[in-house]
Amino acid sequence: MRLKGFTKKQILEVYNNMAVSRRLDEKMLNLLKQGKSFFHMGASGHEAAQLAASFEMRAGKDWFYPYYRDAALCLGLGMTIREQLLSFLSKADNANNGRQMPHHYSHKTLRIVSQSSATGTQFLQAVGCALSRKLEKNNELVYVSAGEGTTSQGDFHEALNWASNSKAPVIFHIQDNEYAISTHKSIQNADSVYAMSAGYRNLGRYDVNGVDFFETNLAFKEAAERARKGKGPSLIVSNVVRLLPHSSSDDQRKYRTEQELIEDKKRDPIVILKDQCIKHEIISIKEFEKIENEVKKLIDDDIKWALSQNNPEPLEANMHVYSNNLSSIEPSLNLISSNKIVLVDAINHALEEEMNLNDKMVIYGQDIADPKGGVFTATKGLSSKYGDERVFNAPLAESSIIGTAIGLAVTGYKPVVEIQFADYIWTAMMQIRNEVVTMRYRSNNIWNCPLVIRAPVGGYINGGIYHSQSIDGFFLHMPGIYIAYPSNAADAKGLLKMACRMKDPVIFMEHKGLYRQGYASTAEPSKDYVLPFGKAKILSTGDELSIITWGAMVQKCIEAIKSLNLIDGQVELIDLRTLNPLDLDLIKTSIKKTGKALVVHEDNITNGPGAEISALISEECFEFLDGPIRRVGSKDSPIPFNKILEDEVLPQTYDISTKIMELLEY
Ligand SMILES: Cc1ncc(C[n+]2csc(CCOP(=O)(O)OP(=O)(O)O)c2C)c(N)n1
Numbered sequence: 279m280r281l282k283g284f285t286k287k288q289i290l291e292v293y294n295n296m297a298v299s300r301r302l303d304e305k306m307l308n309l310l311k312q313g314k315s316f317f318h319m320g321a322s323g324h325e326a327a328q329l330a331a332s333f334e335m336r337a338g339k340d341w342f343y344p345y346y347r348d349a350a351l352c353l354g355l356g357m358t359i360r361e362q363l364l365s366f367l368s369k370a371d372n373a374n375n376g377r378q379m380p381h382h383y384s385h386k387t388l389r390i391v392s393q394s395s396a397t398g399t400q401f402l403q404a405v406g407c408a409l410s411r412k413l414e415k416n417n418e419l420v421y422v423s424a425g426e427g428t429t430s431q432g433d434f435h436e437a438l439n440w441a442s443n444s445k446a447p448v449i450f451h452i453q454d455n456e457y458a459i460s461t462h463k464s465i466q467n468a469d470s471v472y473a474m475s476a477g478y479r480n481l482g483r484y485d486v487n488g489v490d491f492f493e494t495n496l497a498f499k500e501a502a503e504r505a506r507k508g509k510g511p512s513l514i515v516s517n518v519v520r521l522l523p524h525s526s527s528d529d530q531r532k533y534r535t536e537q538e539l540i541e542d543k544k545r546d547p548i549v550i551l552k553d554q555c556i557k558h559e560i561i562s563i564k565e566f567e568k569i570e571n572e573v574k575k576l577i578d579d580d581i582k583w584a585l586s587q588n589n590p591e592p593l594e595a596n597m598h599v600y601s602n603n604l605s606s607i608e609p610s611l612n613l614i615s616s617n618k619i620v621l622v623d624a625i626n627h628a629l630e631e632e633m634n635l636n637d638k639m640v641i642y643g644q645d646i647a648d649p650k651g652g653v654f655t656a657t658k659g660l661s662s663k664y665g666d667e668r669v670f671n672a673p674l675a676e677s678s679i680i681g682t683a684i685g686l687a688v689t690g691y692k693p694v695v696e697i698q699f700a701d702y703i704w705t706a707m708m709q710i711r712n713e714v715v716t717m718r719y720r721s722n723n724i725w726n727c728p729l730v731i732r733a734p735v736g737g738y739i740n741g742g743i744y745h746s747q748s749i750d751g752f753f754l755h756m757p758g759i760y761i762a763y764p765s766n767a768a769d770a771k772g773l774l775k776m777a778c779r780m781k782d783p784v785i786f787m788e789h790k791g792l793y794r795q796g797y798a799s800t801a802e803p804s805k806d807y808v809l810p811f812g813k814a815k816i817l818s819t820g821d822e823l824s825i826i827t828w829g830a831m832v833q834k835c836i837e838a839i840k841s842l843n844l845i846d847g848q849v850e851l852i853d854l855r856t857l858n859p860l861d862l863d864l865i866k867t868s869i870k871k872t873g874k875a876l877v878v879h880e881d882n883i884t885n886g887p888g889a890e891i892s893a894l895i896s897e898e899c900f901e902f903l904d905g906p907i908r909r910v911g912s913k914d915s916p917i918p919f920n921k922i923l924e925d926e927v928l929p930q931t932y933d934i935s936t937k938i939m940e941l942l943e944y
Pocket residue numbers: 347395396397398424425426427428429453455457458459520524
């Protein structure tokens with residue numbers, strides 16, 4: 279006997295998961311009252327919609343980007359009660375080891391990718407993951423979910439745009455419980471989520487009664503079939519009820535009427551499934567009760583077990599920010615020829631060589647494909663040579679670029695993406711700050727996204743406020759991402775090749791003013807010139823003053839030193855090459871010899887990289903200092919367009935030479 283195509287056994291299995299999810303909500307709230315945990319977000323009311331989804335997806339084969347309310351989905355995929363309890367109690371577990379809040383799911387074997395708390399970041403990552411499934415030409419699907427409030431985020435619309443345009447095999451599941459904490463959807467959205475998404479070609483759309491398991495499941499069946507046949511993504515809006523407050527920190531009686539809460543209870547998906555089965559005489563009340571009693575006993579036993587498990591070790595609190603897999607091997611310099619190449623061509627050749635080596639490497643960004651090959655031509659020829667599946671233009675949306683790159687990277691691809699101008703990286707900052715740099719840490723080293731972000735930075739090109747910015751200060755503050763900032767073509771090639779092979783995320787800063795400069799050109803190193811990160815280079819040795827610099831300031835310092843007609847051996851000039859890792863050992867050795875330090879950077883002074891480097895020097899080398907640590911950097915101002923004004927704001931040779939003399943004479 280079947281009900282709507284489901285066998286009794288199948289329905290009982292679904293019911294069992296519903297009952298587990300509901301009982302977990304109840305018991306977790308009890309544990310919270312007892313002070314055993316500090317935060318809870320319930321799935322009560324959403325169970326049918328989530329299990330309708332998990333029923334159609336293949337655990338361990340398809341990919342999942344659930345949100346915090348997806349407890350029942352995860353149970354449906356095979357996550358155990360114990361796993362959910364360990365996370366809830368913040369115990370020492372494999373999934374996050376006390377790093378992430380409860381209900382932020384992560385499970386490697388079930389392909390549930392670690393989730394952050396930022397609402398909406400998951401959409402673009404799911405699209406990236408789906409793009410990687412397309413590249414693999416397999417029929418794996420990607421599930422991503424969120425509440426209706428989260429569809430106000432720009433990332434949601436960016437994700438629909440890219441997924442629809444590329445027919446990515448992804449199912450967007452919006453669980454519409456009408457509220458985003460206390461804000462009703464009538465205030466949140468211009469129209470229903472279903473109506474708002476009407477304009478996307480290739481997007482299948484479903485608006486279903488999400489408290490009805492069978493109706494919702496039908497939508498997932500169709501959507502999964504569509505995606506597997508290559509017809510494109512789908513959006514399923516499940517209209518559900520939120521039977522609990524938003525979280526354990528919320529009291530919904532403050533903003534919802536009693537009558538409304540009573541009406542919601544009438545749409546309880548568990549009661550509805552039971553009624554359907556009893557009415558059609560497929561399952562009896564007794565059989566349901568038997569399951570409920572078994573579930574209660576099982577959960578009680580598992581709670582006892584979970585409470586007795588170990589807490590995380592304090593010494594592990596800052597483990598896994600990085601892979602700790604850095605190479606320190608300095609290669610020998612073999613030159614291809616003695617002809618010089620410009621820095622932008624060195625970048626191009628590094629990319630070309632690495633694409634050739636790694637068929638999982640993909641390159642994309644705005645205007646990077648041929649015939650243009652990037653606004654600075656860094657990627658010229660690459661789409662022609664490697665095809666538009668591996669080298670392609672992205673939409674004009676930086677969050678899309680980084681978000682999808684995360685999704686590609688977690689599946690084993692190596693996205694090397696371009697942000698056209700670093701000045702426009704800010705719309706991707708949520709993805710970078712809350713996703714890229716935390717992925718390894720928050721998943722206790724289970725997931726990682728070692729992508730490379732190439733970002734043309736810097737001024738001196740008459741680029742004005744929005745084509746001149748330095749971003750090193752912001753990135754240096756962010757644990758979890760390495761920073762390269764080469765000053766010449768050979769270093770750029772060697773460092774970028776290394777970045778393409780690293781196990782951690784890298785931001786690769788390319789100074790636009792150096793791209794075609796004669797002084798930044800060098801003879802081209804061969805394919806095996808792969809430079810380790812964290813190894814600074816001494817450009818001239820000296821014993822009276824150490825100048826610590828990088829990027830475009832290297833040449834400015836060379837010019838400043840020259841302008842002073844100093845005796846050889848007075849000034850030691852250090853090009854850091856990478857800001858993270860910072861070669862503190864070399865800096866210390868130099869200052870122990872010279873006793874004086876000048877840090878020169880293009881970024882502005884306040885909270886610029888020089889602040890941190892100076893602090894480190896004063897902490898580590900205080901006894902060796904014979905003078906104050908000095909800094910040269912931009913004025914604390916936007917960078918104006920007019921050359922006369924630009925010169926005023928950006929550091930000039932004269933500013934550096936003045937500080938050199940001041941310190942030499944100190
Ligand atoms: C970017 C961001 N802004 C704000 C928050 C705080 N916050 C967490 S959940 C939430 C409401 C989400 O509502 P909805 O998307 O409808 O999902 P629901 O909780 O109703 O299932 C808010 C505002 C957050 N986590 N991330």
